[in-house]
Amino acid sequence: MTAQTHRDQIRARLAAAAPAINPSILGCDYAQLGQEIADMEQAGAKVLHLDVMDGHFVPNFTFGMTIVEAARRATELPLDVHLMMEQPGRYIRQFREAGADVITVHEEVCRDQSELADLVAQIRELDALAGIAINPPTPLERIDKVAGNCDLILCMSVMPGFGGQEFDHVALEKLAALRDRPDVTAFLEVDGGVNVETIADCTAAGANMLVVGSAISGSDNYRQRIVELERLIK
Numbered sequence: 001m002t003a004q005t006h007r008d009q010i011r012a013r014l015a016a017a018a019p020a021i022n023p024s025i026l027g028c029d030y031a032q033l034g035q036e037i038a039d040m041e042q043a044g045a046k047v048l049h050l051d052v053m054d055g056h057f058v059p060n061f062t063f064g065m066t067i068v069e070a071a072r073r074a075t076e077l078p079l080d081v082h083l084m085m086e087q088p089g090r091y092i093r094q095f096r097e098a099g100a101d102v103i104t105v106h107e108e109v110c111r112d113q114s115e116l117a118d119l120v121a122q123i124r125e126l127d128a129l130a131g132i133a134i135n136p137p138t139p140l141e142r143i144d145k146v147a148g149n150c151d152l153i154l155c156m157s158v159m160p161g162f163g164g165q166e167f168d169h170v171a172l173e174k175l176a177a178l179r180d181r182p183d184v185t186a187f188l189e190v191d192g193g194v195n196v197e198t199i200a201d202c203t204a205a206g207a208n209m210l211v212v213g214s215a216i217s218g219s220d221n222y223r224q225r226i227v228e229l230e231r232l233i234k
């Protein structure tokens, strides 16, 4: 029997948790990062979403591998790293070495689908799950050749760059179309404006990884909010 790879283990953990609330640390108090992550974990998070923004692909900066590495020391939860950056291929290895378990790159930074497929292969080579993300205006055709051969597809429901924006329903049509494609076995993730009003529509459309930022980090009781969100999807 062949030994389980890290990818196999992470895939199994995510599958067992699905549909999973995936809290984003975007709005956390970074002076208390370890405590914030411990609070998310105690509140019931089974995976954590880390938003890397480069100030080029999106009009905002957040953090790089230093914070991913700090998060890795703070928890054993799978780390889902969303790279909102140009030229992600230059940094994928460093994010993996920092402790990323899922690494997601944007279609919009790629020349074509063959470059996107190369990034997926690079991420898998490093024994991480490979995700591909598309912005609200990006049609599904732009990933149709890669969708059947990646580990996660992220349908953005806001233009990336900031938390607290309003949910764009265009993501629901894409999720439903991906769910209905027999060759797509990837986790289906949605990110942006997911809250108590929108989360049930997301799972009904096929999402099984639900990134939630401000609806959790802006609440004064993480546990209560996660329980409330879980009740709406299970």
Ligand SMILES: O=C(CO)[C@H](O)[C@H](O)COP(=O)(O)O
Residues within 6 Å of the ligand: 024, 026, 049, 051, 082, 158, 159, 160, 161, 162, 163, 164, 165, 191, 192, 193, 194, 211, 212, 213, 214, 215
């Ligand atoms: O990728 C992101 C922004 O680009 C974040 O993951 C997302 O915005 C989470 O925040 P919220 O739930 O408040 O929209």
Ligand SMILES: [Fe+2]
Residues within 6 Å of the ligand: 024, 049, 050, 051, 082, 191, 211
């Ligand atoms: Fe994100």
